[in-house]
Amino acid sequence: MPKDGGIGASSKRREDIRFLTGAGNYTDDINLRGQAYVFFLRSDIAHGTINNIDTSAAEGMPGVVKVFTAADFAGVGGMPCGWQVTDKHGEVMQEPGHPILATGKVRHVGEPIAAVVAETLAQARDAAEAIDVDITELPAVIDMKDALKADAPKVHDDLKNNLCYDWGFVEENKAAVEEAFQNAAHVTTLELRNNRLVANPMEPRVAVGDFARGTGDHTLYTTSQNPHVIRLLMGAFVLGIPEHKLRVVAPDVGGGFGTKIFHYQEEAFVTFAAKACNRPVKWTSSRTEAFMSDAHGRDHVTTIQLALDADNNFTALRTDTHANMGAYLSTFAPSVPTWLHGTLMAGNYKTPLIYVNVKAVFTNTVPVDAYRGAGRPEATFQLERVIDKAAIELGVDAIELRRQNFITEFPYATPVAVEYDTGDYVATMDKLTEIADLAGFEARRKESEARGKLRGLGVNCYIEACGIAPSNLVGQLGARAGLYESATVRVNATGGLVVMTGSHSHGQGHETAFPQVIAEMIGIDESMIEIVHGDTANTPMGMGTYGSRSIAVGGSAMVRATEKIIAKAKKIASHLLEASESDIELKDGAFSVAGTDKSVAWGDVTLAAYVPHNYPLEDIEPGLEETAFYDPSNFTYPSGAYACEVEVDRDTGQVTIERFSAADDFGNIINPMIVSGQVHGGIAQGIGQALLENCAYDENGQLLSASYMDYAMPRAYDMPFFSVDHSCQTPCTHNPLGVKGCGEAGAIGSPPAVVGAVVDALRSAGKDVTHVNMPLSPSRVWAAMQ
Amino acid sequence: MTQVKMTVNGKAASGDVEGRTLLAQFLRDSQGLTGTHVGCDTSQCGACVVHVDGKAVKACTMLALEADGAEVSTIEGQANADGSLNVIQQAFQDHHGLQCGFCTPGMVMSAAALLKDNPKPTETEVRDYLEGNICRCTGYHNIVKAILAASGQDVSAIAAE
Ligand code: FES
Ligand code: FES
Numbered sequence: 024m025p026k027d028g029g030i031g032a033s034s035k036r037r038e039d040i041r042f043l044t045g046a047g048n049y050t051d052d053i054n055l056r057g058q059a060y061v062f063f064l065r066s067d068i069a070h071g072t073i074n075n076i077d078t079s080a081a082e083g084m085p086g087v088v089k090v091f092t093a094a095d096f097a098g099v100g101g102m103p104c105g106w107q108v109t110d111k112h113g114e115v116m117q118e119p120g121h122p123i124l125a126t127g128k129v130r131h132v133g134e135p136i137a138a139v140v141a142e143t144l145a146q147a148r149d150a151a152e153a154i155d156v157d158i159t160e161l162p163a164v165i166d167m168k169d170a171l172k173a174d175a176p177k178v179h180d181d182l183k184n185n186l187c188y189d190w191g192f193v194e195e196n197k198a199a200v201e202e203a204f205q206n207a208a209h210v211t212t213l214e215l216r217n218n219r220l221v222a223n224p225m226e227p228r229v230a231v232g233d234f235a236r237g238t239g240d241h242t243l244y245t246t247s248q249n250p251h252v253i254r255l256l257m258g259a260f261v262l263g264i265p266e267h268k269l270r271v272v273a274p275d276v277g278g279g280f281g282t283k284i285f286h287y288q289e290e291a292f293v294t295f296a297a298k299a300c301n302r303p304v305k306w307t308s309s310r311t312e313a314f315m316s317d318a319h320g321r322d323h324v325t326t327i328q329l330a331l332d333a334d335n336n337f338t339a340l341r342t343d344t345h346a347n348m349g350a351y352l353s354t355f356a357p358s359v360p361t362w363l364h365g366t367l368m369a370g371n372y373k374t375p376l377i378y379v380n381v382k383a384v385f386t387n388t389v390p391v392d393a394y395r396g397a398g399r400p401e402a403t404f405q406l407e408r409v410i411d412k413a414a415i416e417l418g419v420d421a422i423e424l425r426r427q428n429f430i431t432e433f434p435y436a437t438p439v440a441v442e443y444d445t446g447d448y449v450a451t452m453d454k455l456t457e458i459a460d461l462a463g464f465e466a467r468r469k470e471s472e473a474r475g476k477l478r479g480l481g482v483n484c485y486i487e488a489c490g491i492a493p494s495n496l497v498g499q500l501g502a503r504a505g506l507y508e509s510a511t512v513r514v515n516a517t518g519g520l521v522v523m524t525g526s527h528s529h530g531q532g533h534e535t536a537f538p539q540v541i542a543e544m545i546g547i548d549e550s551m552i553e554i555v556h557g558d559t560a561n562t563p564m565g566m567g568t569y570g571s572r573s574i575a576v577g578g579s580a581m582v583r584a585t586e587k588i589i590a591k592a593k594k595i596a597s598h599l600l601e602a603s604e605s606d607i608e609l610k611d612g613a614f615s616v617a618g619t620d621k622s623v624a625w626g627d628v629t630l631a632a633y634v635p636h637n638y639p640l641e642d643i644e645p646g647l648e649e650t651a652f653y654d655p656s657n658f659t660y661p662s663g664a665y666a667c668e669v670e671v672d673r674d675t676g677q678v679t680i681e682r683f684s685a686a687d688d689f690g691n692i693i694n695p696m697i698v699s700g701q702v703h704g705g706i707a708q709g710i711g712q713a714l715l716e717n718c719a720y721d722e723n724g725q726l727l728s729a730s731y732m733d734y735a736m737p738r739a740y741d742m743p744f745f746s747v748d749h750s751c752q753t754p755c756t757h758n759p760l761g762v763k764g765c766g767e768a769g770a771i772g773s774p775p776a777v778v779g780a781v782v783d784a785l786r787s788a789g790k791d792v793t794h795v796n797m798p799l800s801p802s803r804v805w806a807a808m809q
Numbered sequence: 810m811t812q813v814k815m816t817v818n819g820k821a822a823s824g825d826v827e828g829r830t831l832l833a834q835f836l837r838d839s840q841g842l843t844g845t846h847v848g849c850d851t852s853q854c855g856a857c858v859v860h861v862d863g864k865a866v867k868a869c870t871m872l873a874l875e876a877d878g879a880e881v882s883t884i885e886g887q888a889n890a891d892g893s894l895n896v897i898q899q900a901f902q903d904h905h906g907l908q909c910g911f912c913t914p915g916m917v918m919s920a921a922a923l924l925k926d927n928p929k930p931t932e933t934e935v936r937d938y939l940e941g942n943i944c945r946c947t948g949y950h951n952i953v954k955a956i957l958a959a960s961g962q963d964v965s966a967i968a969a970e
Contacts, residue, residue, distance in 0.1 A: 035902055042910025043898040043917065045844015045884035052843035145829065225848045225856060225911040225945050277846075277911030278945050310849040530909030530946050700905045700951060707948030731853035731943070739939035739949040744932075744967055769948075 029543035030760075033696035036535040038528075041275075048274045050229035050246045055303035058231065059088050061293060062147035063306070064137040064154050065315065066129035069163035069387040069724020070176065073127060076137055077155040084153055086146030088300050091138040091292070093126040099295065102288060103260035104352040105252075107501040108361050108383070111191030116383070118187075119179040121351040123261070123288045123295075129158060130178055130350035131387050132726050133315025138292055140300055144307070163387040163724035167324060167345040170384050178350055178385040187348050187357065187383035192365040196438060200378040203339035207330035211413035217401045218797045219322035219347065219718040220711075221734060222394045224529070226277020227308035228317065232293030236301065240268055243294045247273040248283045248529055249567020252504070254559050256286040256354065262295055266559075269294075273557040276529035280708070281393040282317045283529065284569050285354035289316070314729040319718055320394020322347035323360065327405040329374075329413050337374040337428045342405060344381045349390035356392045357383065362500050363398030363488070369437035370406045371448045371484040371662060372428040377438045387724040393569065395708055395770040399487045407483035407775035411782070412793045421779075422461075422482055426452060433753075441488060443660045445753035448484060451686045452664045455482070458748050459666035459684035467668065467681075468787065477671040477788050478681070481779025482664065485772035489764035490575030490659035490755070507654040508572070509563040510580040512588050514647035516633035518547070518626035522584075523555045525565005526577030531701065531766065533573060536694045540578055540760065544585050546611040547625055563650055571764030574693060575659050575755065582759045583651035591647060595628045598639045659755045659763040663687035665706075667776035671784040676805030678714055678781055684746040685772065690754040690763035698765045702747045705769020711737040712770075713777035717798050735798070813877045817842065818886025826873040832866075833857045835873035836883060844884035844914045848943070855942030858915035858922075859883045865922035867941070884914035887921070897921055897959040904964070906955035908946035916942050920956045929960050932967075 026032035041047050078090040102121035109115055120126075125136045137154050141147035164170040164178060170185040178185055191197065204210060231244040241264055247253050250271040257271075258264040276283060289306045296304040308316065323344050330339040346360035365379035414421035429448040436442045455461070464480050471478035491497075494505035511523040520541060526533060538552035555561055565577070589609055596614035597604040606617045615622035631638055632647040668682040685702055692698050715735035719727040728734040754761030774797065781799050785792045785807055795807045810825040817840060824839035836842045836859070845868055848856035857868040860882045887895050894902060897920050907913040916939070923930060923938045930938065935953050944952060958964045 036905065036907075038910070039902040039907055040894070042907055042913050043884075043894060043901055044888050045842065045914050047844070047910050049843075049846070049911065051847075052837075054838075145827070223945055224909070225854060225943065226846070226909065227848065276909065278909040280945070310851065310854075532908070696905050700908060700947060703948035703950040704908060704946045705948075707950075708945070730851045731849050732851050736853075736943050736945070737948075738943065739936040739953060740933075742936075742949050744953070745948065745950050 028549055029539055030693050032539060032694065034535050034539055034549060034694055036532045038532065038534045049226055049277055050231065050244050050274060051307050053231055053244050053274065055231060055233055058303035058305050059140045059142060059300060060144040060147050061138050061140045061296060061304050061306045062144060062151045063135040063289070064151040065312070066125065066132055066134045066136055068129060068158060068160050069132050070161045071129050071158040072161060073125060073129060074157040074159060078137060080153040080155070081139060081150040084146065084150035086142035087150045088140040088142065090154070091124065091296065093122055093124045096123050099123065100261045100263065102286060103256050104357065105256065105354045105503050106358040107503065108188050108190060108357040109501060110188040111194050116188035116357055117182045118352060119182055123291050131389050132724055133389055135288055140296055140304055165386055165388060165720050165722055165724050167347055167384040167386060170386050171382065178387060185385040187385055190361050190381045192379045193439060196376055197378050200339045200341050200376045203376050204328065204330045204341065207338055208333040209331045209417060211329045211409055211416055212326065213409045213412050213794060214326045215405060215408060215794060216796045217321045217323040217325065217404055218712060220320045220394055220716050221314055221718050222280040222282035222317060222320055223736060224278030224280055224282060227310055227313045228283065228287065228289065229307045230290045230293045231303060231305045232297035233303045234298040240270065241294055241298065242270045242272065243290055244272045244274065245290050246276055246283050247271070248276065248279045248527055248569055250527065250557055250559050251525055251564050252567055253286050253290060257291050257294065261291045270560045273527060276527065279529040280395040281320065281397055281569055285318050285392055310731065311729050314734065315389055315726055318353040318390050318392035319349065320391060321401060322391050323401045325405050327409045329409045331413060335417060335419060335424060335427060337372055339376040340368060340374050341378045342368060342380065346381055346383045347388065347391050348383050348385055349388045350385060351390045353390035353392035356390060358502065359393050359398040364402050366439050366441050367399050367402035367486065367488060368406060368439050370403065371430060371486050373430045375438060388720055395705065396767040399767065400771045400774060403485040403771050404775050408778065408794060411779050415793055422452070425484060441658060444657060444756045446660055446662045446688060447751060447753050448662060450751045451662060451688050452484065454686035454748055454751050455664040455666055455684060458686060458746050459682065461666065464668065471670050475673065477673060477784040479669050479671065479780040479782065479784025479787060481667045481776040481783060483772065483775040483779060484662065484664045485768070486660055486662040487767060487771050488658035489571035489661055489767065490655050490758065491570035491572045492658060493656055494654050504566065506566055507652050508577040508580045509565040509650065509652045510577065510584045511563050511648065511650040512581065512584040514588060514629050516630050518551060518629045520552045521555055522552060522581060523562040524577055524581065525562055525567060526573040527556045527568045529568065531568065531573060532694070532697045536574065536697055537578065537581060539693050540581060541585050544589065545625060546609065571766040574760065574762045575758055575764045576653060576655055578760050578762060579758045580651050580653035583653055584649045587649035587651060588647060591643060592628045594643055595631050595638065596623050599623050599628065599631060599637065656757045659690065659758070661687060661689050661763040661765065661768055663768060663772055665772040665776045667773070667780040669777065669780040669784055671781060671804060676801035676808060678799055678804055680710060680743050683743055685769065686751060687749045687765065687768050688751040688753055689749050689765045690752055691761040692749060692752070693762065695749065698749055699747050701765045702769045703745050705767060706745055706773045707737050707742055708770045709773025710742065710777055713774040713797050714799050715741065811874060813873050815876050815879050815881050817881045818883060828874065830873045831869055832871040832873050832876050833868035836868060842883050842885050846911055846914055848911065853943065855915040855919060856912050858918040858942065860918060860922065865919055884917060887917060900955040900959035904951045904955040904958055906947065906951045912942060912944040916944065916952055920959065923956070924960055929962060932957065
């Protein structure tokens with residue numbers, strides 16, 4: 024029987040009511056009295072020296088309040104980077120300055136040069152057209168390998184070159200890895216590209232700045248996954264506003280997928296301009312602006328090599344990646360190709376020796392940072408693709424090759440510095456075999472062939488590291504932040520609860536799932552619990568939502584705070600029941616004395632806490648409110664096995680996804696309906712990456728894909744119904760809920776399955792193809808068939 | 810500035826607009842009906858879909874002046890008279906057809922237009938009809954399922970969860 028409430032129930036989402044009736048409150052729905060609008064004049068060239076910016080004509084235009092250029096920001100800090108990577112020589116990465124408005128040079132198409140604040144957006148836009156910018160165009164560096172040539176133009180004149188860092192991991196293993204390759208019976212080498220993507224949450228970014236002259240208080244309303252992070256970064260590093268004078272509010276957030284983690288110039292601008300103009304200032308990104316100012320994702324070029332012994336055991340792995348940073352370091356950019364990527368290279372396999380080299384490169388493109396999965400999709404893609412290629416070269420079954428090399432004993436310490444606590448890769452592969460009906464594939468292939476189509480099957484595994492992250496560990500690795508999460512549980516006198524958390528939903532249904540946990544712990548109805556998030560003024564300092572961390576880290580904080588509540592409530596109950604505290608039991612919302620029929624209801628205890636007439640005041644304080652900060656002791660390691668079946672049109676190269684199945688192990692699950700939804704969405708983004716999406720630049724740094732006319736977003740007709748299963752559950756051993764997180768899995772596990780399926784389809788027609796680079800557009804697939 | 814008058818969700822609505830003011834802007838800024846969303850600038854995403862004289866229209870692609878005198882309905886006017894969710898809205902909640910909710914108003918309005926013309930669409934018809942509505946969160950699985958369910962078709966066999 025499915026449960027109808029609490030942990031494990033598919034409770035319907037309460038937030039849906041407002042979203043379905045047009046009553047949501049997204050940032051662009053916020054309009055403040057007297058607000059002005061800002062329009063950013065953005066660079067339309069990729070690289071150039073700014074000789075002069077003449078704003079005089081614009082200043083006289085109707086409705087213009089003020090025109091800003093870099094000169095207005097003298098003395099203001101630049102955009103900070105939150106992670107410092109140390110390279111293989113022990114040197115810290117090259118870290119360029121990142122101004123709010125372009126200073127001296129423009130370094131990518133879309134970089135803001137000037138900003139016009141006016142009475143209306145149309146007036147601001149009109150005036151921006153009247154700004155005269157004199158720029159001497161410089162040669163742009165777009166290709167990463169070109170950027171590293173000795174004579175390449177430098178993106179940042181004050182840096183040595185365009186190499187941000189050259190990272191080796193684990194450097195001590197390098198010699199042993201080389202030796203293993205020399206002794207290998209077989210070596211498979213694969214060169215591939217992980218295509219540049221744009222996250223494209225459907226809600227574009229918006230920021231509204233407000234300043235209260237009477238108190239000196241600043242407020243920023245912004246589309247953020249982590250308002251406290253923005254408050255800290257912007258307050259401490261950019262504008263110099265102490266946290267108690269700066270409130271950051273992120274109301275309903277219309278999707279994020281990573282791109283709303285980062286602190287952006289526009290947020291700092293509106294906060295600064297609201298004070299400078301003495302009125303609220305609002306910025307709403309257009310979609311075109313989003314393409315050229317939201318941090319992009321992926322963009323790795325990799326050579327991976329797998330060494331096997333004569334029995335097809337993996338003996339060593341070596342990878343060489345160029346990772347595009349774009350023109351500046353976005354907030355967490357340096358961590359993505361390193362600690363979120365290199366540490367995952369063991370995947371689901373007991374490869375004993377691994378060496379990862381990553382060169383992070385500056386180019387004249389939009390900054391690149393975390394996008395759903397962040398580093399882990401790149402790791403999974405290359406590893407699973409090289410295994411498929413090895414199976415082809417060795418003439419063995421690719422699934423069997425994987426099974427043979429699976430890690431089967433846990434905990435398992437990988438050679439890339441992480442320890443998997445639990446997992447059962449055999450079980451997820453068995454489950455996949457069942458739900459994907461792999462046994463029926465050959466019959467389906469014949470049926471497709473009878474219709475003149477090629478059919479292919481791709482199967483792969485994935486592992487990811489979620490529940491980001493132990494603060495002391497990430498501190499050693501270069502993070503300039505802690506990665507705990509917080510919760511304050513406030514019980515009201517009449518028994519209802521308000522939970523204030525630093526986690527922040529941008530579509531994950533926290534308002535529904537979090538109460539399920541607490542309702543289960545106390546034994547009360549979910550409707551008695553309300554979640555408050557997204558506002559630094561009424562939530563404890565927290566790090567927000569990304570990296571599939573909310574239930575694993577934020578949920579754990581909530582459990583810890585609720586445990587404190589229950590402990591105190593038991594003390595109160597023991598007083599009311601005149602029994603020993605150790606005899607008090609909490610069940611179904613009532614406290615009872617073990618072995619007796621004496622009990623007191625939850626609501627009587629909460630009332631006593633706030634009306635403490637009959638109350639042990641000498642022992643405990645009145646009130647019932649507790650806060651917990653939870654810092655995880657390890658990452659969590661969700662894993663799974665995915666299968667994709669495609670049909671390929673022989674004449675056009677058109678690929679259609681016929682079946683897609685996912686067997687995931689997320690540990691314990693709070694709300695299966697929400698979990699399935701997360702997997703669906705992730706798979707669709709992975710299919711999008713594999714078949715459709717590509718952020719393209721020409722050699723001059725012009726962004727060719729800056730609208731939905733040019734950037735192929737997955738549509739309903741590109742997708743099949745998915746078959747997803749998360750019944751394989753090996754609970755996490757180190758957090759109180761045993762949960763692992765599920766937000767990114769779909770996007771991590773699916774691209775290699777799609778590519779593998781297309782390669783398989785082409786091979787079924789006798790083509791000697793082992794890999795095709797994403798996206799698998801009809802022209803690329805057709806070319807591979809020729 | 811020119812005055813426009815129209816009926817929005819059964820009530821008279823009027824305001825002064827510029828020639829370039831879009832219907833989406835008029836609804837959001839002048840009428841405070843912020844349920845109509847704007848997700849793109851190339852008429853691709855469908856977050857802005859409303860009904861004008863009974864037809865689904867992208868409110869980002871129509872001038873407010875063009876809607877002068879029209880009957881407009883938006884997501885705010887879709888619930889039943891007693892405030893409860895209508896059949897389509899309820900199916901979206903029941904089948905988890907939304908996550909962040911940003912595409913949702915447009916999806917619901919498009920679904921309503923589809924089911925009016927085609928009360929029992931096939932899966933393929935639903936997917937094809939949604940060509941102009943982009944959702945980044947759901948992978949469309951539960952949206953398509955919700956629309957089929959709203960049409961009264963049994964979706965229990967379609968796919969788990
Ligand atoms: S806002 Fe109308 S189609 Fe995107
Ligand atoms: S629910 Fe977020 S875009 Fe559709």
